[in-house]
Amino acid sequence: MSTGTATDTTELKELIDQALAEREDGINKKNKITIIAWDGHLDRVWPTLILSTTAAASGMEVSVFFTFWGLFALVRPEKRTTGREWMTKALSVLNPGALKRAKLSRYNFAGMGPWMLGKVAEDYKTPHPTELLEMARDMGVRLIPCQMTMDLMGVKKEDLIDGLEEPIGAATALLEMKESAIQLFI
Amino acid sequence: MDVITTTVDARGQSCPGPLVTLYRALKDVRQGDLLELLCTDPGARSDVPSWAKLSGNELVEATEDDGLLRYVIRKARA
Numbered sequence: 001m002s003t004g005t006a007t008d009t010t011e012l013k014e015l016i017d018q019a020l021a022e023r024e025d026g027i028n029k030k031n032k033i034t035i036i037a038w039d040g041h042l043d044r045v046w047p048t049l050i051l052s053t054t055a056a057a058s059g060m061e062v063s064v065f066f067t068f069w070g071l072f073a074l075v076r077p078e079k080r081t082t083g084r085e086w087m088t089k090a091l092s093v094l095n096p097g098a099l100k101r102a103k104l105s106r107y108n109f110a111g112m113g114p115w116m117l118g119k120v121a122e123d124y125k126t127p128h129p130t131e132l133l134e135m136a137r138d139m140g141v142r143l144i145p146c147q148m149t150m151d152l153m154g155v156k157k158e159d160l161i162d163g164l165e166e167p168i169g170a171a172t173a174l175l176e177m178k179e180s181a182i183q184l185f186i
Numbered sequence: 187m188d189v190i191t192t193t194v195d196a197r198g199q200s201c202p203g204p205l206v207t208l209y210r211a212l213k214d215v216r217q218g219d220l221l222e223l224l225c226t227d228p229g230a231r232s233d234v235p236s237w238a239k240l241s242g243n244e245l246v247e248a249t250e251d252d253g254l255l256r257y258v259i260r261k262a263r264a
Contacts, residue, residue, distance in 0.1 A: 054202040054233075057209035058240035126200045135206060 032061035033182040036173065037070035040095065041105040042114050042129065045073045048186045049132035055182075056139040063180070064136075065173045067146035071153070073099045073133070074145055074160045084154030091153060099130050137163045144168055144176075190258065191215060196225040197254070204230050205237050208259075212243070215261050220246065223257040230255050 033055045037048050048064065055062045066074050075082060077098040083089035096103050107113040118128060127135065137143060145160060147167035157167075168176075177183040194211040196204035204225040215221050223234065231250075234257050238245040247258035 050202050053206055054237075055240075057202065057205040058237050059242065060240065124200050125198055125203060127203060132202075139206070139209070 029181040030061060030179050031059070032063070032180040033184070034063045034065065034173075034176045034180040036177075036183075036185045037064050037066045037073065038068050038185060039105070040069035040072045040102060042099075042102040042117070043104050043106075044186050045070070045099060045102060046129050046132070048184075049129050049136055051184070052136045052141045053132055053139060056136065056141050061180075062136075062141040063144060063176045064141060065144045065146060065168070065176065067149050067173075069095060071145055071149045071155060072097050073102065073129075074143065074164060075155070076159060076161050077101075077130070079159050082153065082155045082159045088152075088154040092155075099133060102129070133161075144173075146173070188220060190220045190222045192219070192221045194221060194223045196223060196227075198226060200227045201229045201233065203227070205233060208237075212259075212261055217261055219261050221259050221261060223255075223259060225255050225257075226253055227255075230257075234259075 033051070035048050035052065037045060039045070052062050052064055072092075072095055075098045077100045080093075080097060081089055082092040082097070102114070103111070104113040104117065121128060133143075142165050143163070144165040145155075145167040147169050149155065150157075150167055192211055192215050194208055196207045199207060204223065204227050208221075208223050212221060227233075234248070234255075235245055237243075238259065241262075243262045244260040245257060246260050247256075249256045
């Protein structure tokens with residue numbers, strides 16, 4: 001029903017360009033979620049793992065990139081200290097380490113907070129992050145340690161739990177995010 | 187084909203429990219088969235339909251009786 005005016009043609013061209021751009025976006029993005037797990041606190045890692053397992057259960061591809069304090073969620077529970085020399089060792093002691101010992105970012109009250117939250121979750125049958133981490137791994141969630149954090153903090157591969165992906169750097173993390181329909185930084 | 191072949195009992199579990207249990211059970215079900223999910227998590231009311239949309243499986247039926255939620259799902263993908 002075009003009247004054939006120049007305005008109509010321009011408008012139509014704009015609409016086509018917009019539709020093409022939208023289609024291209026759809027093609028470039030996989031049915032995938034990438035989460036950057038930066039914080040190691042219990043109340044941050046917990047939702048990260050709930051979202052990861054739920055996404056995997058929904059048939060999505062899932063990558064979680066553990067960097068900075070988030071990396072310590074992947075430390076073996078029996079490994080209390082990591083590090084190269086006194087500074088990185090001291091940092092690992094100050095930091096609660098493994099998920100089992102993770103603190104709350106607020107209302108920690110010398111461990112009372114996490115204990116109460118754990119108790120309530122148990123009664124309510126919400127799986128604890130340590131359990132969710134195993135679930136995620138079994139469901140094919142790609143758990144990826146940050147190479148730079150490992151080098152910086154002197155965390156060795158043998159300090160980390162089994163079943164992880166090879167450590168990657170920032171560029172690979174960006175690539176993971178770029179091809180994902182959803183990207184989160186938690 | 188319209189016979190429920192599997193019942194998944196996720197009563198008492200809460201987020202993300204029912205969906206993880208459902209996902210695991212779905213692996214052993216053939217494409218096109220019907221599966222029944224029983225749960226009591228109030229979050230499932232919104233989460234099961236969302237999960238169906240995300241995963242591409244078909245939510246055939248959703249009923250509720252005295253806090254017991256029942257969903258019938260048809261497996262879409264192999």
